[in-house]
Amino acid sequence: RKEVEQDPGPFNVPEGATVAFNCTYSNSASQSFFWYRQDCRKEPKLLMSVYSSGNEDGRFTAQLNRASQYISLLIRDSKLSDSATYLCVVHGNQFYFGTGTSLTVIP
Amino acid sequence: DTEVTQTPKHLVMGMTNKKSLKCEQHMGHRAMYWYKQKAKKPPELMFVYSYEKLSINESVPSRFSPECPNSSLLNLHLHALQPEDSALYLCASSQEPLSNTEAFFGQGTRLTVV
Numbered sequence: 086r087k088e089v090e091q092d093p094g095p096f097n098v099p100e101g102a103t104v105a106f107n108c109t110y111s112n113s114a115s116q117s118f119f120w121y122r123q124d125c126r127k128e129p130k131l132l133m134s135v136y137s138s139g140n141e142d143g144r145f146t147a148q149l150n151r152a153s154q155y156i157s158l159l160i161r162d163s164k165l166s167d168s169a170t171y172l173c174v175v176h177g178n179q180f181y182f183g184t185g186t187s188l189t190v191i192p
Numbered sequence: 193d194t195e196v197t198q199t200p201k202h203l204v205m206g207m208t209n210k211k212s213l214k215c216e217q218h219m220g221h222r223a224m225y226w227y228k229q230k231a232k233k234p235p236e237l238m239f240v241y242s243y244e245k246l247s248i249n250e251s252v253p254s255r256f257s258p259e260c261p262n263s264s265l266l267n268l269h270l271h272a273l274q275p276e277d278s279a280l281y282l283c284a285s286s287q288e289p290l291s292n293t294e295a296f297f298g299q300g301t302r303l304t305v306v
Contacts, residue, residue, distance in 0.1 A: 176292065185234050
């Protein structure tokens with residue numbers, strides 16, 4: 086079983102739409118959780134850390150459910166510039182990556 | 193300074209060549225990582241250095257040889273690579289090996305083996 090499971094998509098949404106990405110992890114002892122964004126042919130960059138209390142940064146909201154071992158990312162009012170691959174990352178003794186979810190925002 | 197710097201950005205090498213990838217960070221991070229990423233796949237962990245000592249080797253072939261000369265530098269020595277080793281090689285660092293802080297990634301070295 087993979088450490089981190091993520092729907093690869095692709096998600097093709099119109100500008101202004103709300104889109105949600107989900108991720109599950111297998112190790113209940115995992116300590117920290119992140120969403121990274123990766124543009125084509127670039128390195129991954131931290132989008133948000135994810136906390137049990139939920140956290141919001143502008144149009145982005147991340148949520149962690151430790152009981153269900155489930156992480157989510159919600160993007161509201163999608164912009165063309167949001168088009169990228171979104172990687173769910175879980176940290177235990179190393180950083181475990183999901184397969185990434187591809188998002189394309191269409192004009 | 194919140195940067196991880198990797199050189200070179202691009203590298204083309206023959207199967208008999210020896211080359212090295214370099215990575216540098218000045219954030220005082222004590223964990224450093226090498227990842228390999230193929231197109232449309234997530235990064236795959238190769239090595240982890242914790243306090244300048246190799247702590248994780250994910251069964252990487254010996255033609256890849258990591259080295260951590262000091263707390264700021266991480267090298268990856270390449271020898272007798274195969275065409276299937278062509279990929280983006282990413283270096284990352286984080287504050288402490290088991291801390292709850294994020295990893296910072298370099299821009300990567302895009303390697304082509306011919």
